[in-house]
Amino acid sequence: MAETGFTTMASAQAGGAAPTIGVGMLGYAFMGKAHSNAYKKLPYMMYPPVAVPKLVAIAGRNEQATRAAAQRFGYAKVYTDWREMLKDDEVQLFDNGGPNNAHAEPCIAAANLGKHILCEKPLARTAAEAATMLDAVTKTGVKHAVMFNYRFVPAVRLARDLIEQGKLGQIYHFRAVYLQEWIMPHYGTPHIWRLDKQQAGSGALGDLGSHIIDLARFLVGEPRRVSAATQTFIKERPDDSGAMKKVDVDDAFVSTVEFENGAIGSVEATRFAGGHKNYNSFEVNGEKGSIRFNLERMNELDVFWVGEEPKETQGFHNINVSESYHPWWSNWWPQGHIIGWEHTFVHEINHLLDAIVNHKPVAPYCADFTDGYRNAVICDAILQSAEDGRRVDIQY
Ligand SMILES: NC(=O)c1ccc[n+]([C@@H]2O[C@H](COP(=O)([O-])OP(=O)(O)OC[C@H]3O[C@@H](n4cnc5c(N)ncnc54)[C@H](O)[C@@H]3O)[C@@H](O)[C@H]2O)c1
Structure with a gap:
């Protein structure tokens, strides 16, 4: 090696x-x-x-x-x-x-x-x-x-840190959606590799769902059971030559998730959600507080603290995650000078290089192949559940 x-x-x-x-x-x-x-x-x-x-x-x-x-x-x-x-x-x-x-x-x-x-x-x-x-x-x-x-969005890492420090107490719910629109009829999208099971494995599930399944595991913990439905809305599309080719992957899926720690949740992804360009959003509800995130406003995190005083101003607080003490921010700009989607790649690659040269572990803050494998087990279970119409246990 x-x-x-x-x-x-x-x-x-x-x-x-x-x-x-x-x-x-x-x-x-x-x-x-x-x-x-x-x-x-x-x-x-x-x-x-x-x-x-x-x-x-x-x-x-x-x-x-x-x-x-x-x-x-x-x-x-x-x-x-x-x-x-x-x-x-x-x-x-x-x-x-x-x-x-x-x-x-x-x-x-x-x-x-x-x-x-x-x-x-x-x-x-x-x-x-x-x-x-x-x-x-x-x-x-x-x-x-x-x-x-997405583990390397500063606001997402802040969410993980708050949960890890016990600030939300017991986690009750996780719900996440990842919505795009680019294969709806008005786009005229041809039959590309993402719509072919042999090349892609699955559709919206592996493409978008795998991201929020990863966030479910990153933020809440291991799922123990899933129950899902999938749908393919457009069943064939023309390939490059104009010949019609079958679409054999899901255009959309929804799944309930029961976690080992007793939390319950749902994950849902589609590429047929009109108006949604890259809407990757989750919410975590805990005993002491709640967290909301939406990639379309990726420099922000909404946080609610149960029982915060004074009562009159209780509610979700919107945090602009761009202070030098927020994850990775000291590497970028003065507060409020926001960063974008491409910066997540810089953060993750830097983490990997650090692991390589300084002999550090890649996990748990960065996904490694164990995470990739477990993610694939969950994706398989979701497809199986949708096919069989029953709940499926997660077995790694
Ligand atoms: N992390 C993310 O946010 C994110 C976003 C988009 C795509 N992805 C993933 O990245 C991967 C690539 O997706 P993409 O959007 O860049 O696809 P793409 O179609 O834009 O690019 C694929 C590239 O692979 C090349 N290629 C295809 N088959 C090859 C082969 N056999 N040998 C060598 N090169 C080959 C193509 O020429 C092209 O350069 C996929 O696994 C996708 O799921 C991740």
């Missing part, structure tokens, strides 16, 4: 120079761009950096497009086969921003070559597939993280 190399790096850091970590990126579209942007910002914003990412190589199937991406983002080398990129000794961290069907094989190969891994969510298409990935990273001892980046 590559960890031995990082001993030198950690010493170099102690001596004043930040170590470099060579990054090999798979995919150059949406997530390729978001991750590359984070690698570039990180050294001067998370200052002084724990490590400096070096954009060693990018892999894609189309040479011309991959070359253009390398030039745009600043990767030194181009590979048209991720297998070749993984053999590159300069690549120490493999970043998988490919579609869900391109997660398992490259990540397992990377682990076997001793590369640390950052993989996009959902970790895999099924729990069985995720288990093979968890197995590989466990055996080889590389560091592993899943890009459940």
Whole structure:
């Protein structure tokens, strides 16, 4: 495994120079761009950096497009086969921003070559597939993280800190929705990989639901049982050639969740919620207080404290989470100079680099492959419940 190399790096850091970590990126579209942007910002914003990412190589199937991406983002080398990129000794961290069907094989190969891994969510298409990935990273001892980046929104981390400190007391409810609209009829969305079970594993569930299932586990704890319904509203769509192709994933799902600690909740996601662009919202109700969050206002957290005096002003308080003492804020701007969605990637990657060079654990504040596997078990259980029409126990 590559960890031995990082001993030198950690010493170099102690001596004043930040170590470099060579990054090999798979995919150059949406997530390729978001991750590359984070690698570039990180050294001067998370200052002084724990490590400096070096954009060693990018892999894609189309040479011309991959070359253009390398030039745009600043990767030194181009590979048209991720297998070749993984053999590159300069690549120490493999970043998988490919579609869900391109997660398992490259990540397992990377682990076997001793590369640390950052993989996009959902970790895999099924729990069985995720288990093979968890197995590989466990055996080889590389560091592993899943890009459940909403854990790295300052307001979400503040919510976790308040819950962890017992400020909400016993948790009664968790309810979360993740709503988008971009496959509704008026968008004319063709049959893309996200609508194909073989490539995506599931639909709104794995794409959006996996994020709020992760937040349910991050904020409340392990679920013990789910009960769900799914629906596919548009059953076939034209592919690139115009031929009609079956949509075999869920367009929407709703699920109840019973947690091990006695809390109950619900999670719901759809890409058919008109007017909702990226509405990722949750609420936690506890014995001593409640918390509300909505990604569309991601620098804010609503908090209610039970029995707060004076009675006349009791109610939800809106906190502008942008003070230097809030999570990660000292790295950014003066209070109130708000940050955006892309900053979550900077925070998570910085956490992973710190774990790599300073031999720290990735979990519990960042999702690792254990979290990715457990998330996949819950997604499978939701699909099973919807199919069988009964409650399903969560068994890891
Ligand atoms: N964390 C988040 O907020 C977030 C947001 C969007 C997507 N995602 C996840 O990121 C992953 C990628 O999604 P995206 O939106 O970037 O998709 P995308 O379709 O925009 O990009 C996929 C990229 O992978 C490349 N690719 C496809 N198959 C490949 C293969 N076999 N070998 C090499 N490259 C291949 C494509 O050329 C493209 O560059 C998915 O797992 C998705 O669920 C996460």
